[in-house]
Amino acid sequence: MSFFGLDIAVSGLNAQQLAMNVTAHNITNAGTEGYHRQEAVTTAGTPLVGALTLANGSAAQLGTGTLVRTIRRLQSEFIDNQIRSEEQLSGSWNYKQNALSQVESFLAEPGDSGLSTSFDEFWNSWNDLATSPESSSSKIAVVEEGSSLALMINNLCGNLRDLQYQADSDIALNTNEVNRIANEISHLNEQIGKAAGDTTNQPCDLLDKRDALLKELSHIINFQTNNATGADLVISIGGKALVQGDNVTEVSITESANGWSQLTWSDDGADVLITGGEIQGQIETRDDLIGSYIDTLNNITSTLVTEVNKLYSTGTTSSGNPAGNFFTGSDASSISVNSGLITTPTNLTASYTGDTGSNKLAQDIAALADKDVMANGESIYESYTSLVSQIGGNSEEAQSRAELHALSLDELNTQSESVSGVSLDEEMSDMVKFQQAYNAIARVFTTVDEMLDTIISMGKVGR
Amino acid sequence: MRVTLGMTNDNIKANLTGATSRLLEAQDQASSGKRIDRPSDDVAGIGKSLSLRSTISSIEQYEENSTMANSQLSTVSNTLSSITKTLQSVRSLASQAANSTLNDEALASIKCQLEGISDELKGYANTQYLNKYIFAGSKTTTSPVAETGGTPAYEYQGNNEQIKVQTAPGAYTTVNVTGDLVFNMGGAAVSDAPDIFTMMDSLISAVDSGDISSISAQLADIDANLNNITGINTQVGARIKRLESNIEALGTSKDTMKSMLSDVEDVDLAEAAINLATLQNCYEVALSVASSVLKTSLADFLS
Numbered sequence: 208m209s210f211f212g213l214d215i216a217v218s219g220l221n222a223q224q225l226a227m228n229v230t231a232h233n234i235t236n237a238g239t240e241g242y243h244r245q246e247a248v249t250t251a252g253t254p255l256v257g258a259l260t261l262a263n264g265s266a267a268q269l270g271t272g273t274l275v276r277t278i279r280r281l282q283s284e285f286i287d288n289q290i291r292s293e294e295q296l297s298g299s300w301n302y303k304q305n306a307l308s309q310v311e312s313f314l315a316e317p318g319d320s321g322l323s324t325s326f327d328e329f330w331n332s333w334n335d336l337a338t339s340p341e342s343s344s345s346k347i348a349v350v351e352e353g354s355s356l357a358l359m360i361n362n363l364c365g366n367l368r369d370l371q372y373q374a375d376s377d378i379a380l381n382t383n384e385v386n387r388i389a390n391e392i393s394h395l396n397e398q399i400g401k402a403a404g405d406t407t408n409q410p411c412d413l414l415d416k417r418d419a420l421l422k423e424l425s426h427i428i429n430f431q432t433n434n435a436t437g438a439d440l441v442i443s444i445g446g447k448a449l450v451q452g453d454n455v456t457e458v459s460i461t462e463s464a465n466g467w468s469q470l471t472w473s474d475d476g477a478d479v480l481i482t483g484g485e486i487q488g489q490i491e492t493r494d495d496l497i498g499s500y501i502d503t504l505n506n507i508t509s510t511l512v513t514e515v516n517k518l519y520s521t522g523t524t525s526s527g528n529p530a531g532n533f534f535t536g537s538d539a540s541s542i543s544v545n546s547g548l549i550t551t552p553t554n555l556t557a558s559y560t561g562d563t564g565s566n567k568l569a570q571d572i573a574a575l576a577d578k579d580v581m582a583n584g585e586s587i588y589e590s591y592t593s594l595v596s597q598i599g600g601n602s603e604e605a606q607s608r609a610e611l612h613a614l615s616l617d618e619l620n621t622q623s624e625s626v627s628g629v630s631l632d633e634e635m636s637d638m639v640k641f642q643q644a645y646n647a648i649a650r651v652f653t654t655v656d657e658m659l660d661t662i663i664s665m666g667k668v669g670r
Numbered sequence: 671m672r673v674t675l676g677m678t679n680d681n682i683k684a685n686l687t688g689a690t691s692r693l694l695e696a697q698d699q700a701s702s703g704k705r706i707d708r709p710s711d712d713v714a715g716i717g718k719s720l721s722l723r724s725t726i727s728s729i730e731q732y733e734e735n736s737t738m739a740n741s742q743l744s745t746v747s748n749t750l751s752s753i754t755k756t757l758q759s760v761r762s763l764a765s766q767a768a769n770s771t772l773n774d775e776a777l778a779s780i781k782c783q784l785e786g787i788s789d790e791l792k793g794y795a796n797t798q799y800l801n802k803y804i805f806a807g808s809k810t811t812t813s814p815v816a817e818t819g820g821t822p823a824y825e826y827q828g829n830n831e832q833i834k835v836q837t838a839p840g841a842y843t844t845v846n847v848t849g850d851l852v853f854n855m856g857g858a859a860v861s862d863a864p865d866i867f868t869m870m871d872s873l874i875s876a877v878d879s880g881d882i883s884s885i886s887a888q889l890a891d892i893d894a895n896l897n898n899i900t901g902i903n904t905q906v907g908a909r910i911k912r913l914e915s916n917i918e919a920l921g922t923s924k925d926t927m928k929s930m931l932s933d934v935e936d937v938d939l940a941e942a943a944i945n946l947a948t949l950q951n952c953y954e955v956a957l958s959v960a961s962s963v964l965k966t967s968l969a970d971f972l973s
Contacts, residue, residue, distance in 0.1 A: 599709025
């Protein structure tokens with residue numbers, strides 16, 4: 208009889224206590240975002256050889272109890288990588304979806320308060336003027352409808368520009384976020400480097416924090432990692448390292464030739480290659496989507512101004528003077544009705560000759576509505592309708608893509624949860640298991656104690 | 671598959687969010703009655719919807735134009751009818767005067783009546799509709815017939831512009847007749863007869879002097895002018911008739927366009943109501959499932 212039995216029991220008590228602590232940690236973090244379930248991995252102790260001899264004369268391999276080899280987290284790098292690439296797509300499409308849905312509400316189509324109605328009312332007012340070319344109320348109506356059309360175009364253009372500026376400043380905000388996350392990750396890398404003894408002994412909670420930051424980063428911008436689990440993690444964007452261990456190369460905003468924000472590397476000023484994440488959505492929204500809408504709107508407006516003026520300027524007022532221009536300005540932000548007409552709308556003329564009852568000019572301007580005057584062979588209204596359809600199409604695509612990626616993110620998160628999430632039922636049953644084991648080992652302890660007591664009492668017999 | 675608390679939770683949340691957002695959309699459709707609220711709701715439909723709306727708006731404008739043209743032409747036609755009637759009475763007075771048995775008093779009375787009629791005709795020449803002279807071409811603020819005091823005694827001051835109004839896509843209706851044609855100014859309509867006012871003057875002077883043969887000779891001029899005006903009025907009447915059938919046709923095509931627009935934009939109400947009820951059910955089921963799944967765990971059964 209030796210004290211060895213007590214040593215074995217102590218190792219078991221320690222192991223069960225530790226396992227119970229891990230369970231407690233799991234249960235308390237069941238709702239923590241980014242937490243991965245942890246597990247105490249126990250192993251049997253190295254056998255003691257030579258303390259006892261077996262019947263055949265060989266040395267017995269005597270077990271020495273339980274050891275906790277490591278506390279590990281349950282995580283699938285594969286699923287996490289998929290989640291990150293899905294987050295990049297989802298971030299980009301989500302941003303576009305929101306921006307486009309705002310564009311749609313600016314349009315207010317189909318409805319009575321959209322630009323299409325203003326166009327109709329503008330052409331109709333010329334038609335009204337053609338039926339009563341002398342009437343000053345018809346003249347006032349034409350000037351009013353012209354002004355309100357110009358104002359609607361100004362407003363739509365202004366709203367679109369605001370969204371563009373919004374996207375541009377969002378890019379700057381996100382750039383700060385990228386740098387913040389990069390710096391936090393580099394600090395974590397440093398801590399992980401100090402904490403990690405070897406690959407079997409992971410600083411689980413630090414790694415969880417780092418993974419959460421990576422997920423956050425993937426929503427904002429595209430990147431790749433070298434899949435390192437230790438301090439040597441490298442995050443690169445377009446082949447250039449943003450974070451390398453505890454080093455960070457920050458990205459910065461520079462102003463491009465057209466005045467918009469552009470992402471460049473702070474060390475060499477080269478462009479950052481952006482292919483995903485919210486930032487990509489913001490750049491596309493700003494340049495490809497809203498940028499092209501504004502171009503089309505400008506195109507429509509300048510054709511409207513040119514065509515109406517081309518006809519109107521050949522008119523003659525009732526006092527025999529040349530009519531001048533109806534519209535001033537040249538694009539969507541500057542179009543306006545000639546200020547002279549706004550102050551004295553009765554100067555408006557419907558006539559080429561200056562005769563009060565002649566309506567040929569008004570007739571011809573009203574007929575512009577259906578004339579294919581745009582450079583692409585469409586009428587002004589058709590061009591506007593195409594713009595609305597284009598916006599609708601883009602928005603519809605963004606909605607369905609955003610929804611699709613949200614669905615696959617849900618699916619991936621479920622898979623990840625299945626591996627890494629805390630199941631309370633499981634923890635509860637573990638808890639019971641560890642408690643029972645602890646109780647049993649305690650029983651071993653008292654039994655060995657009693658046996659030792661017996662031996663010690665035997666000593667009294669010889670006295 | 672391992673099922674965890676987070677999974678159950680996410681699942682329930684995703685299902686409830688999905689159910690509520692679909693329910694919201696169905697409620698929106700059922701209460702607004704519109705299937706297309708914004709362009710992305712139906713990308714193919716939005717183009718159709720906008721162009722139908724524009725077509726309807728221009729049809730309404732054509733309707734307005736036609737109504738306007740109709741009332742203007744009616745004024746023209748009524749005036750022409752009055753002129754016709756007046757000229758008819760001129761003709762009967764002239765044939766009475768041409769009767770050699772009349773005494774001087776009777777001739778004086780006829781002359782007096784003819785003078786009144788002459789002023790009446792000048793008044794007709796200057797008829798206005800909505801403050802514009804209807805017989806002056808496009809010079810609608812100038813009175814079309816003026817006495818010159820020289821030769822010729824009367825001059826047309828308007829022009830011969832035909833004022834047109836669009837009443838259908840690509841179709842125009844002329845809403846005026848010019849005074850030179852109506853009153854035969856300078857022989858514009860009937861080359862071998864004088865204008866109506868000169869004719870009246872010479873008739874009056876013939877009656878005044880009792881020159882029966884001159885009066886008889888002028889009966890042909892009166893007939894020529896009378897025929898001219900009747901002819902013009904027939905044309906105007908035909909235009910009015912065309913306008914009326916045009917207004918009717920515009921109304922029909924507007925109705926058709928409106929029902930097409932409704933097909934594109936509006937929801938089938940019965941379908942929307944059924945849809946709404948189904949989704950409401952789905953939502954309630956999702957709620958009751960959530961409440962029963964979330965309630966229990968092993969902790970409830972451990973003592």
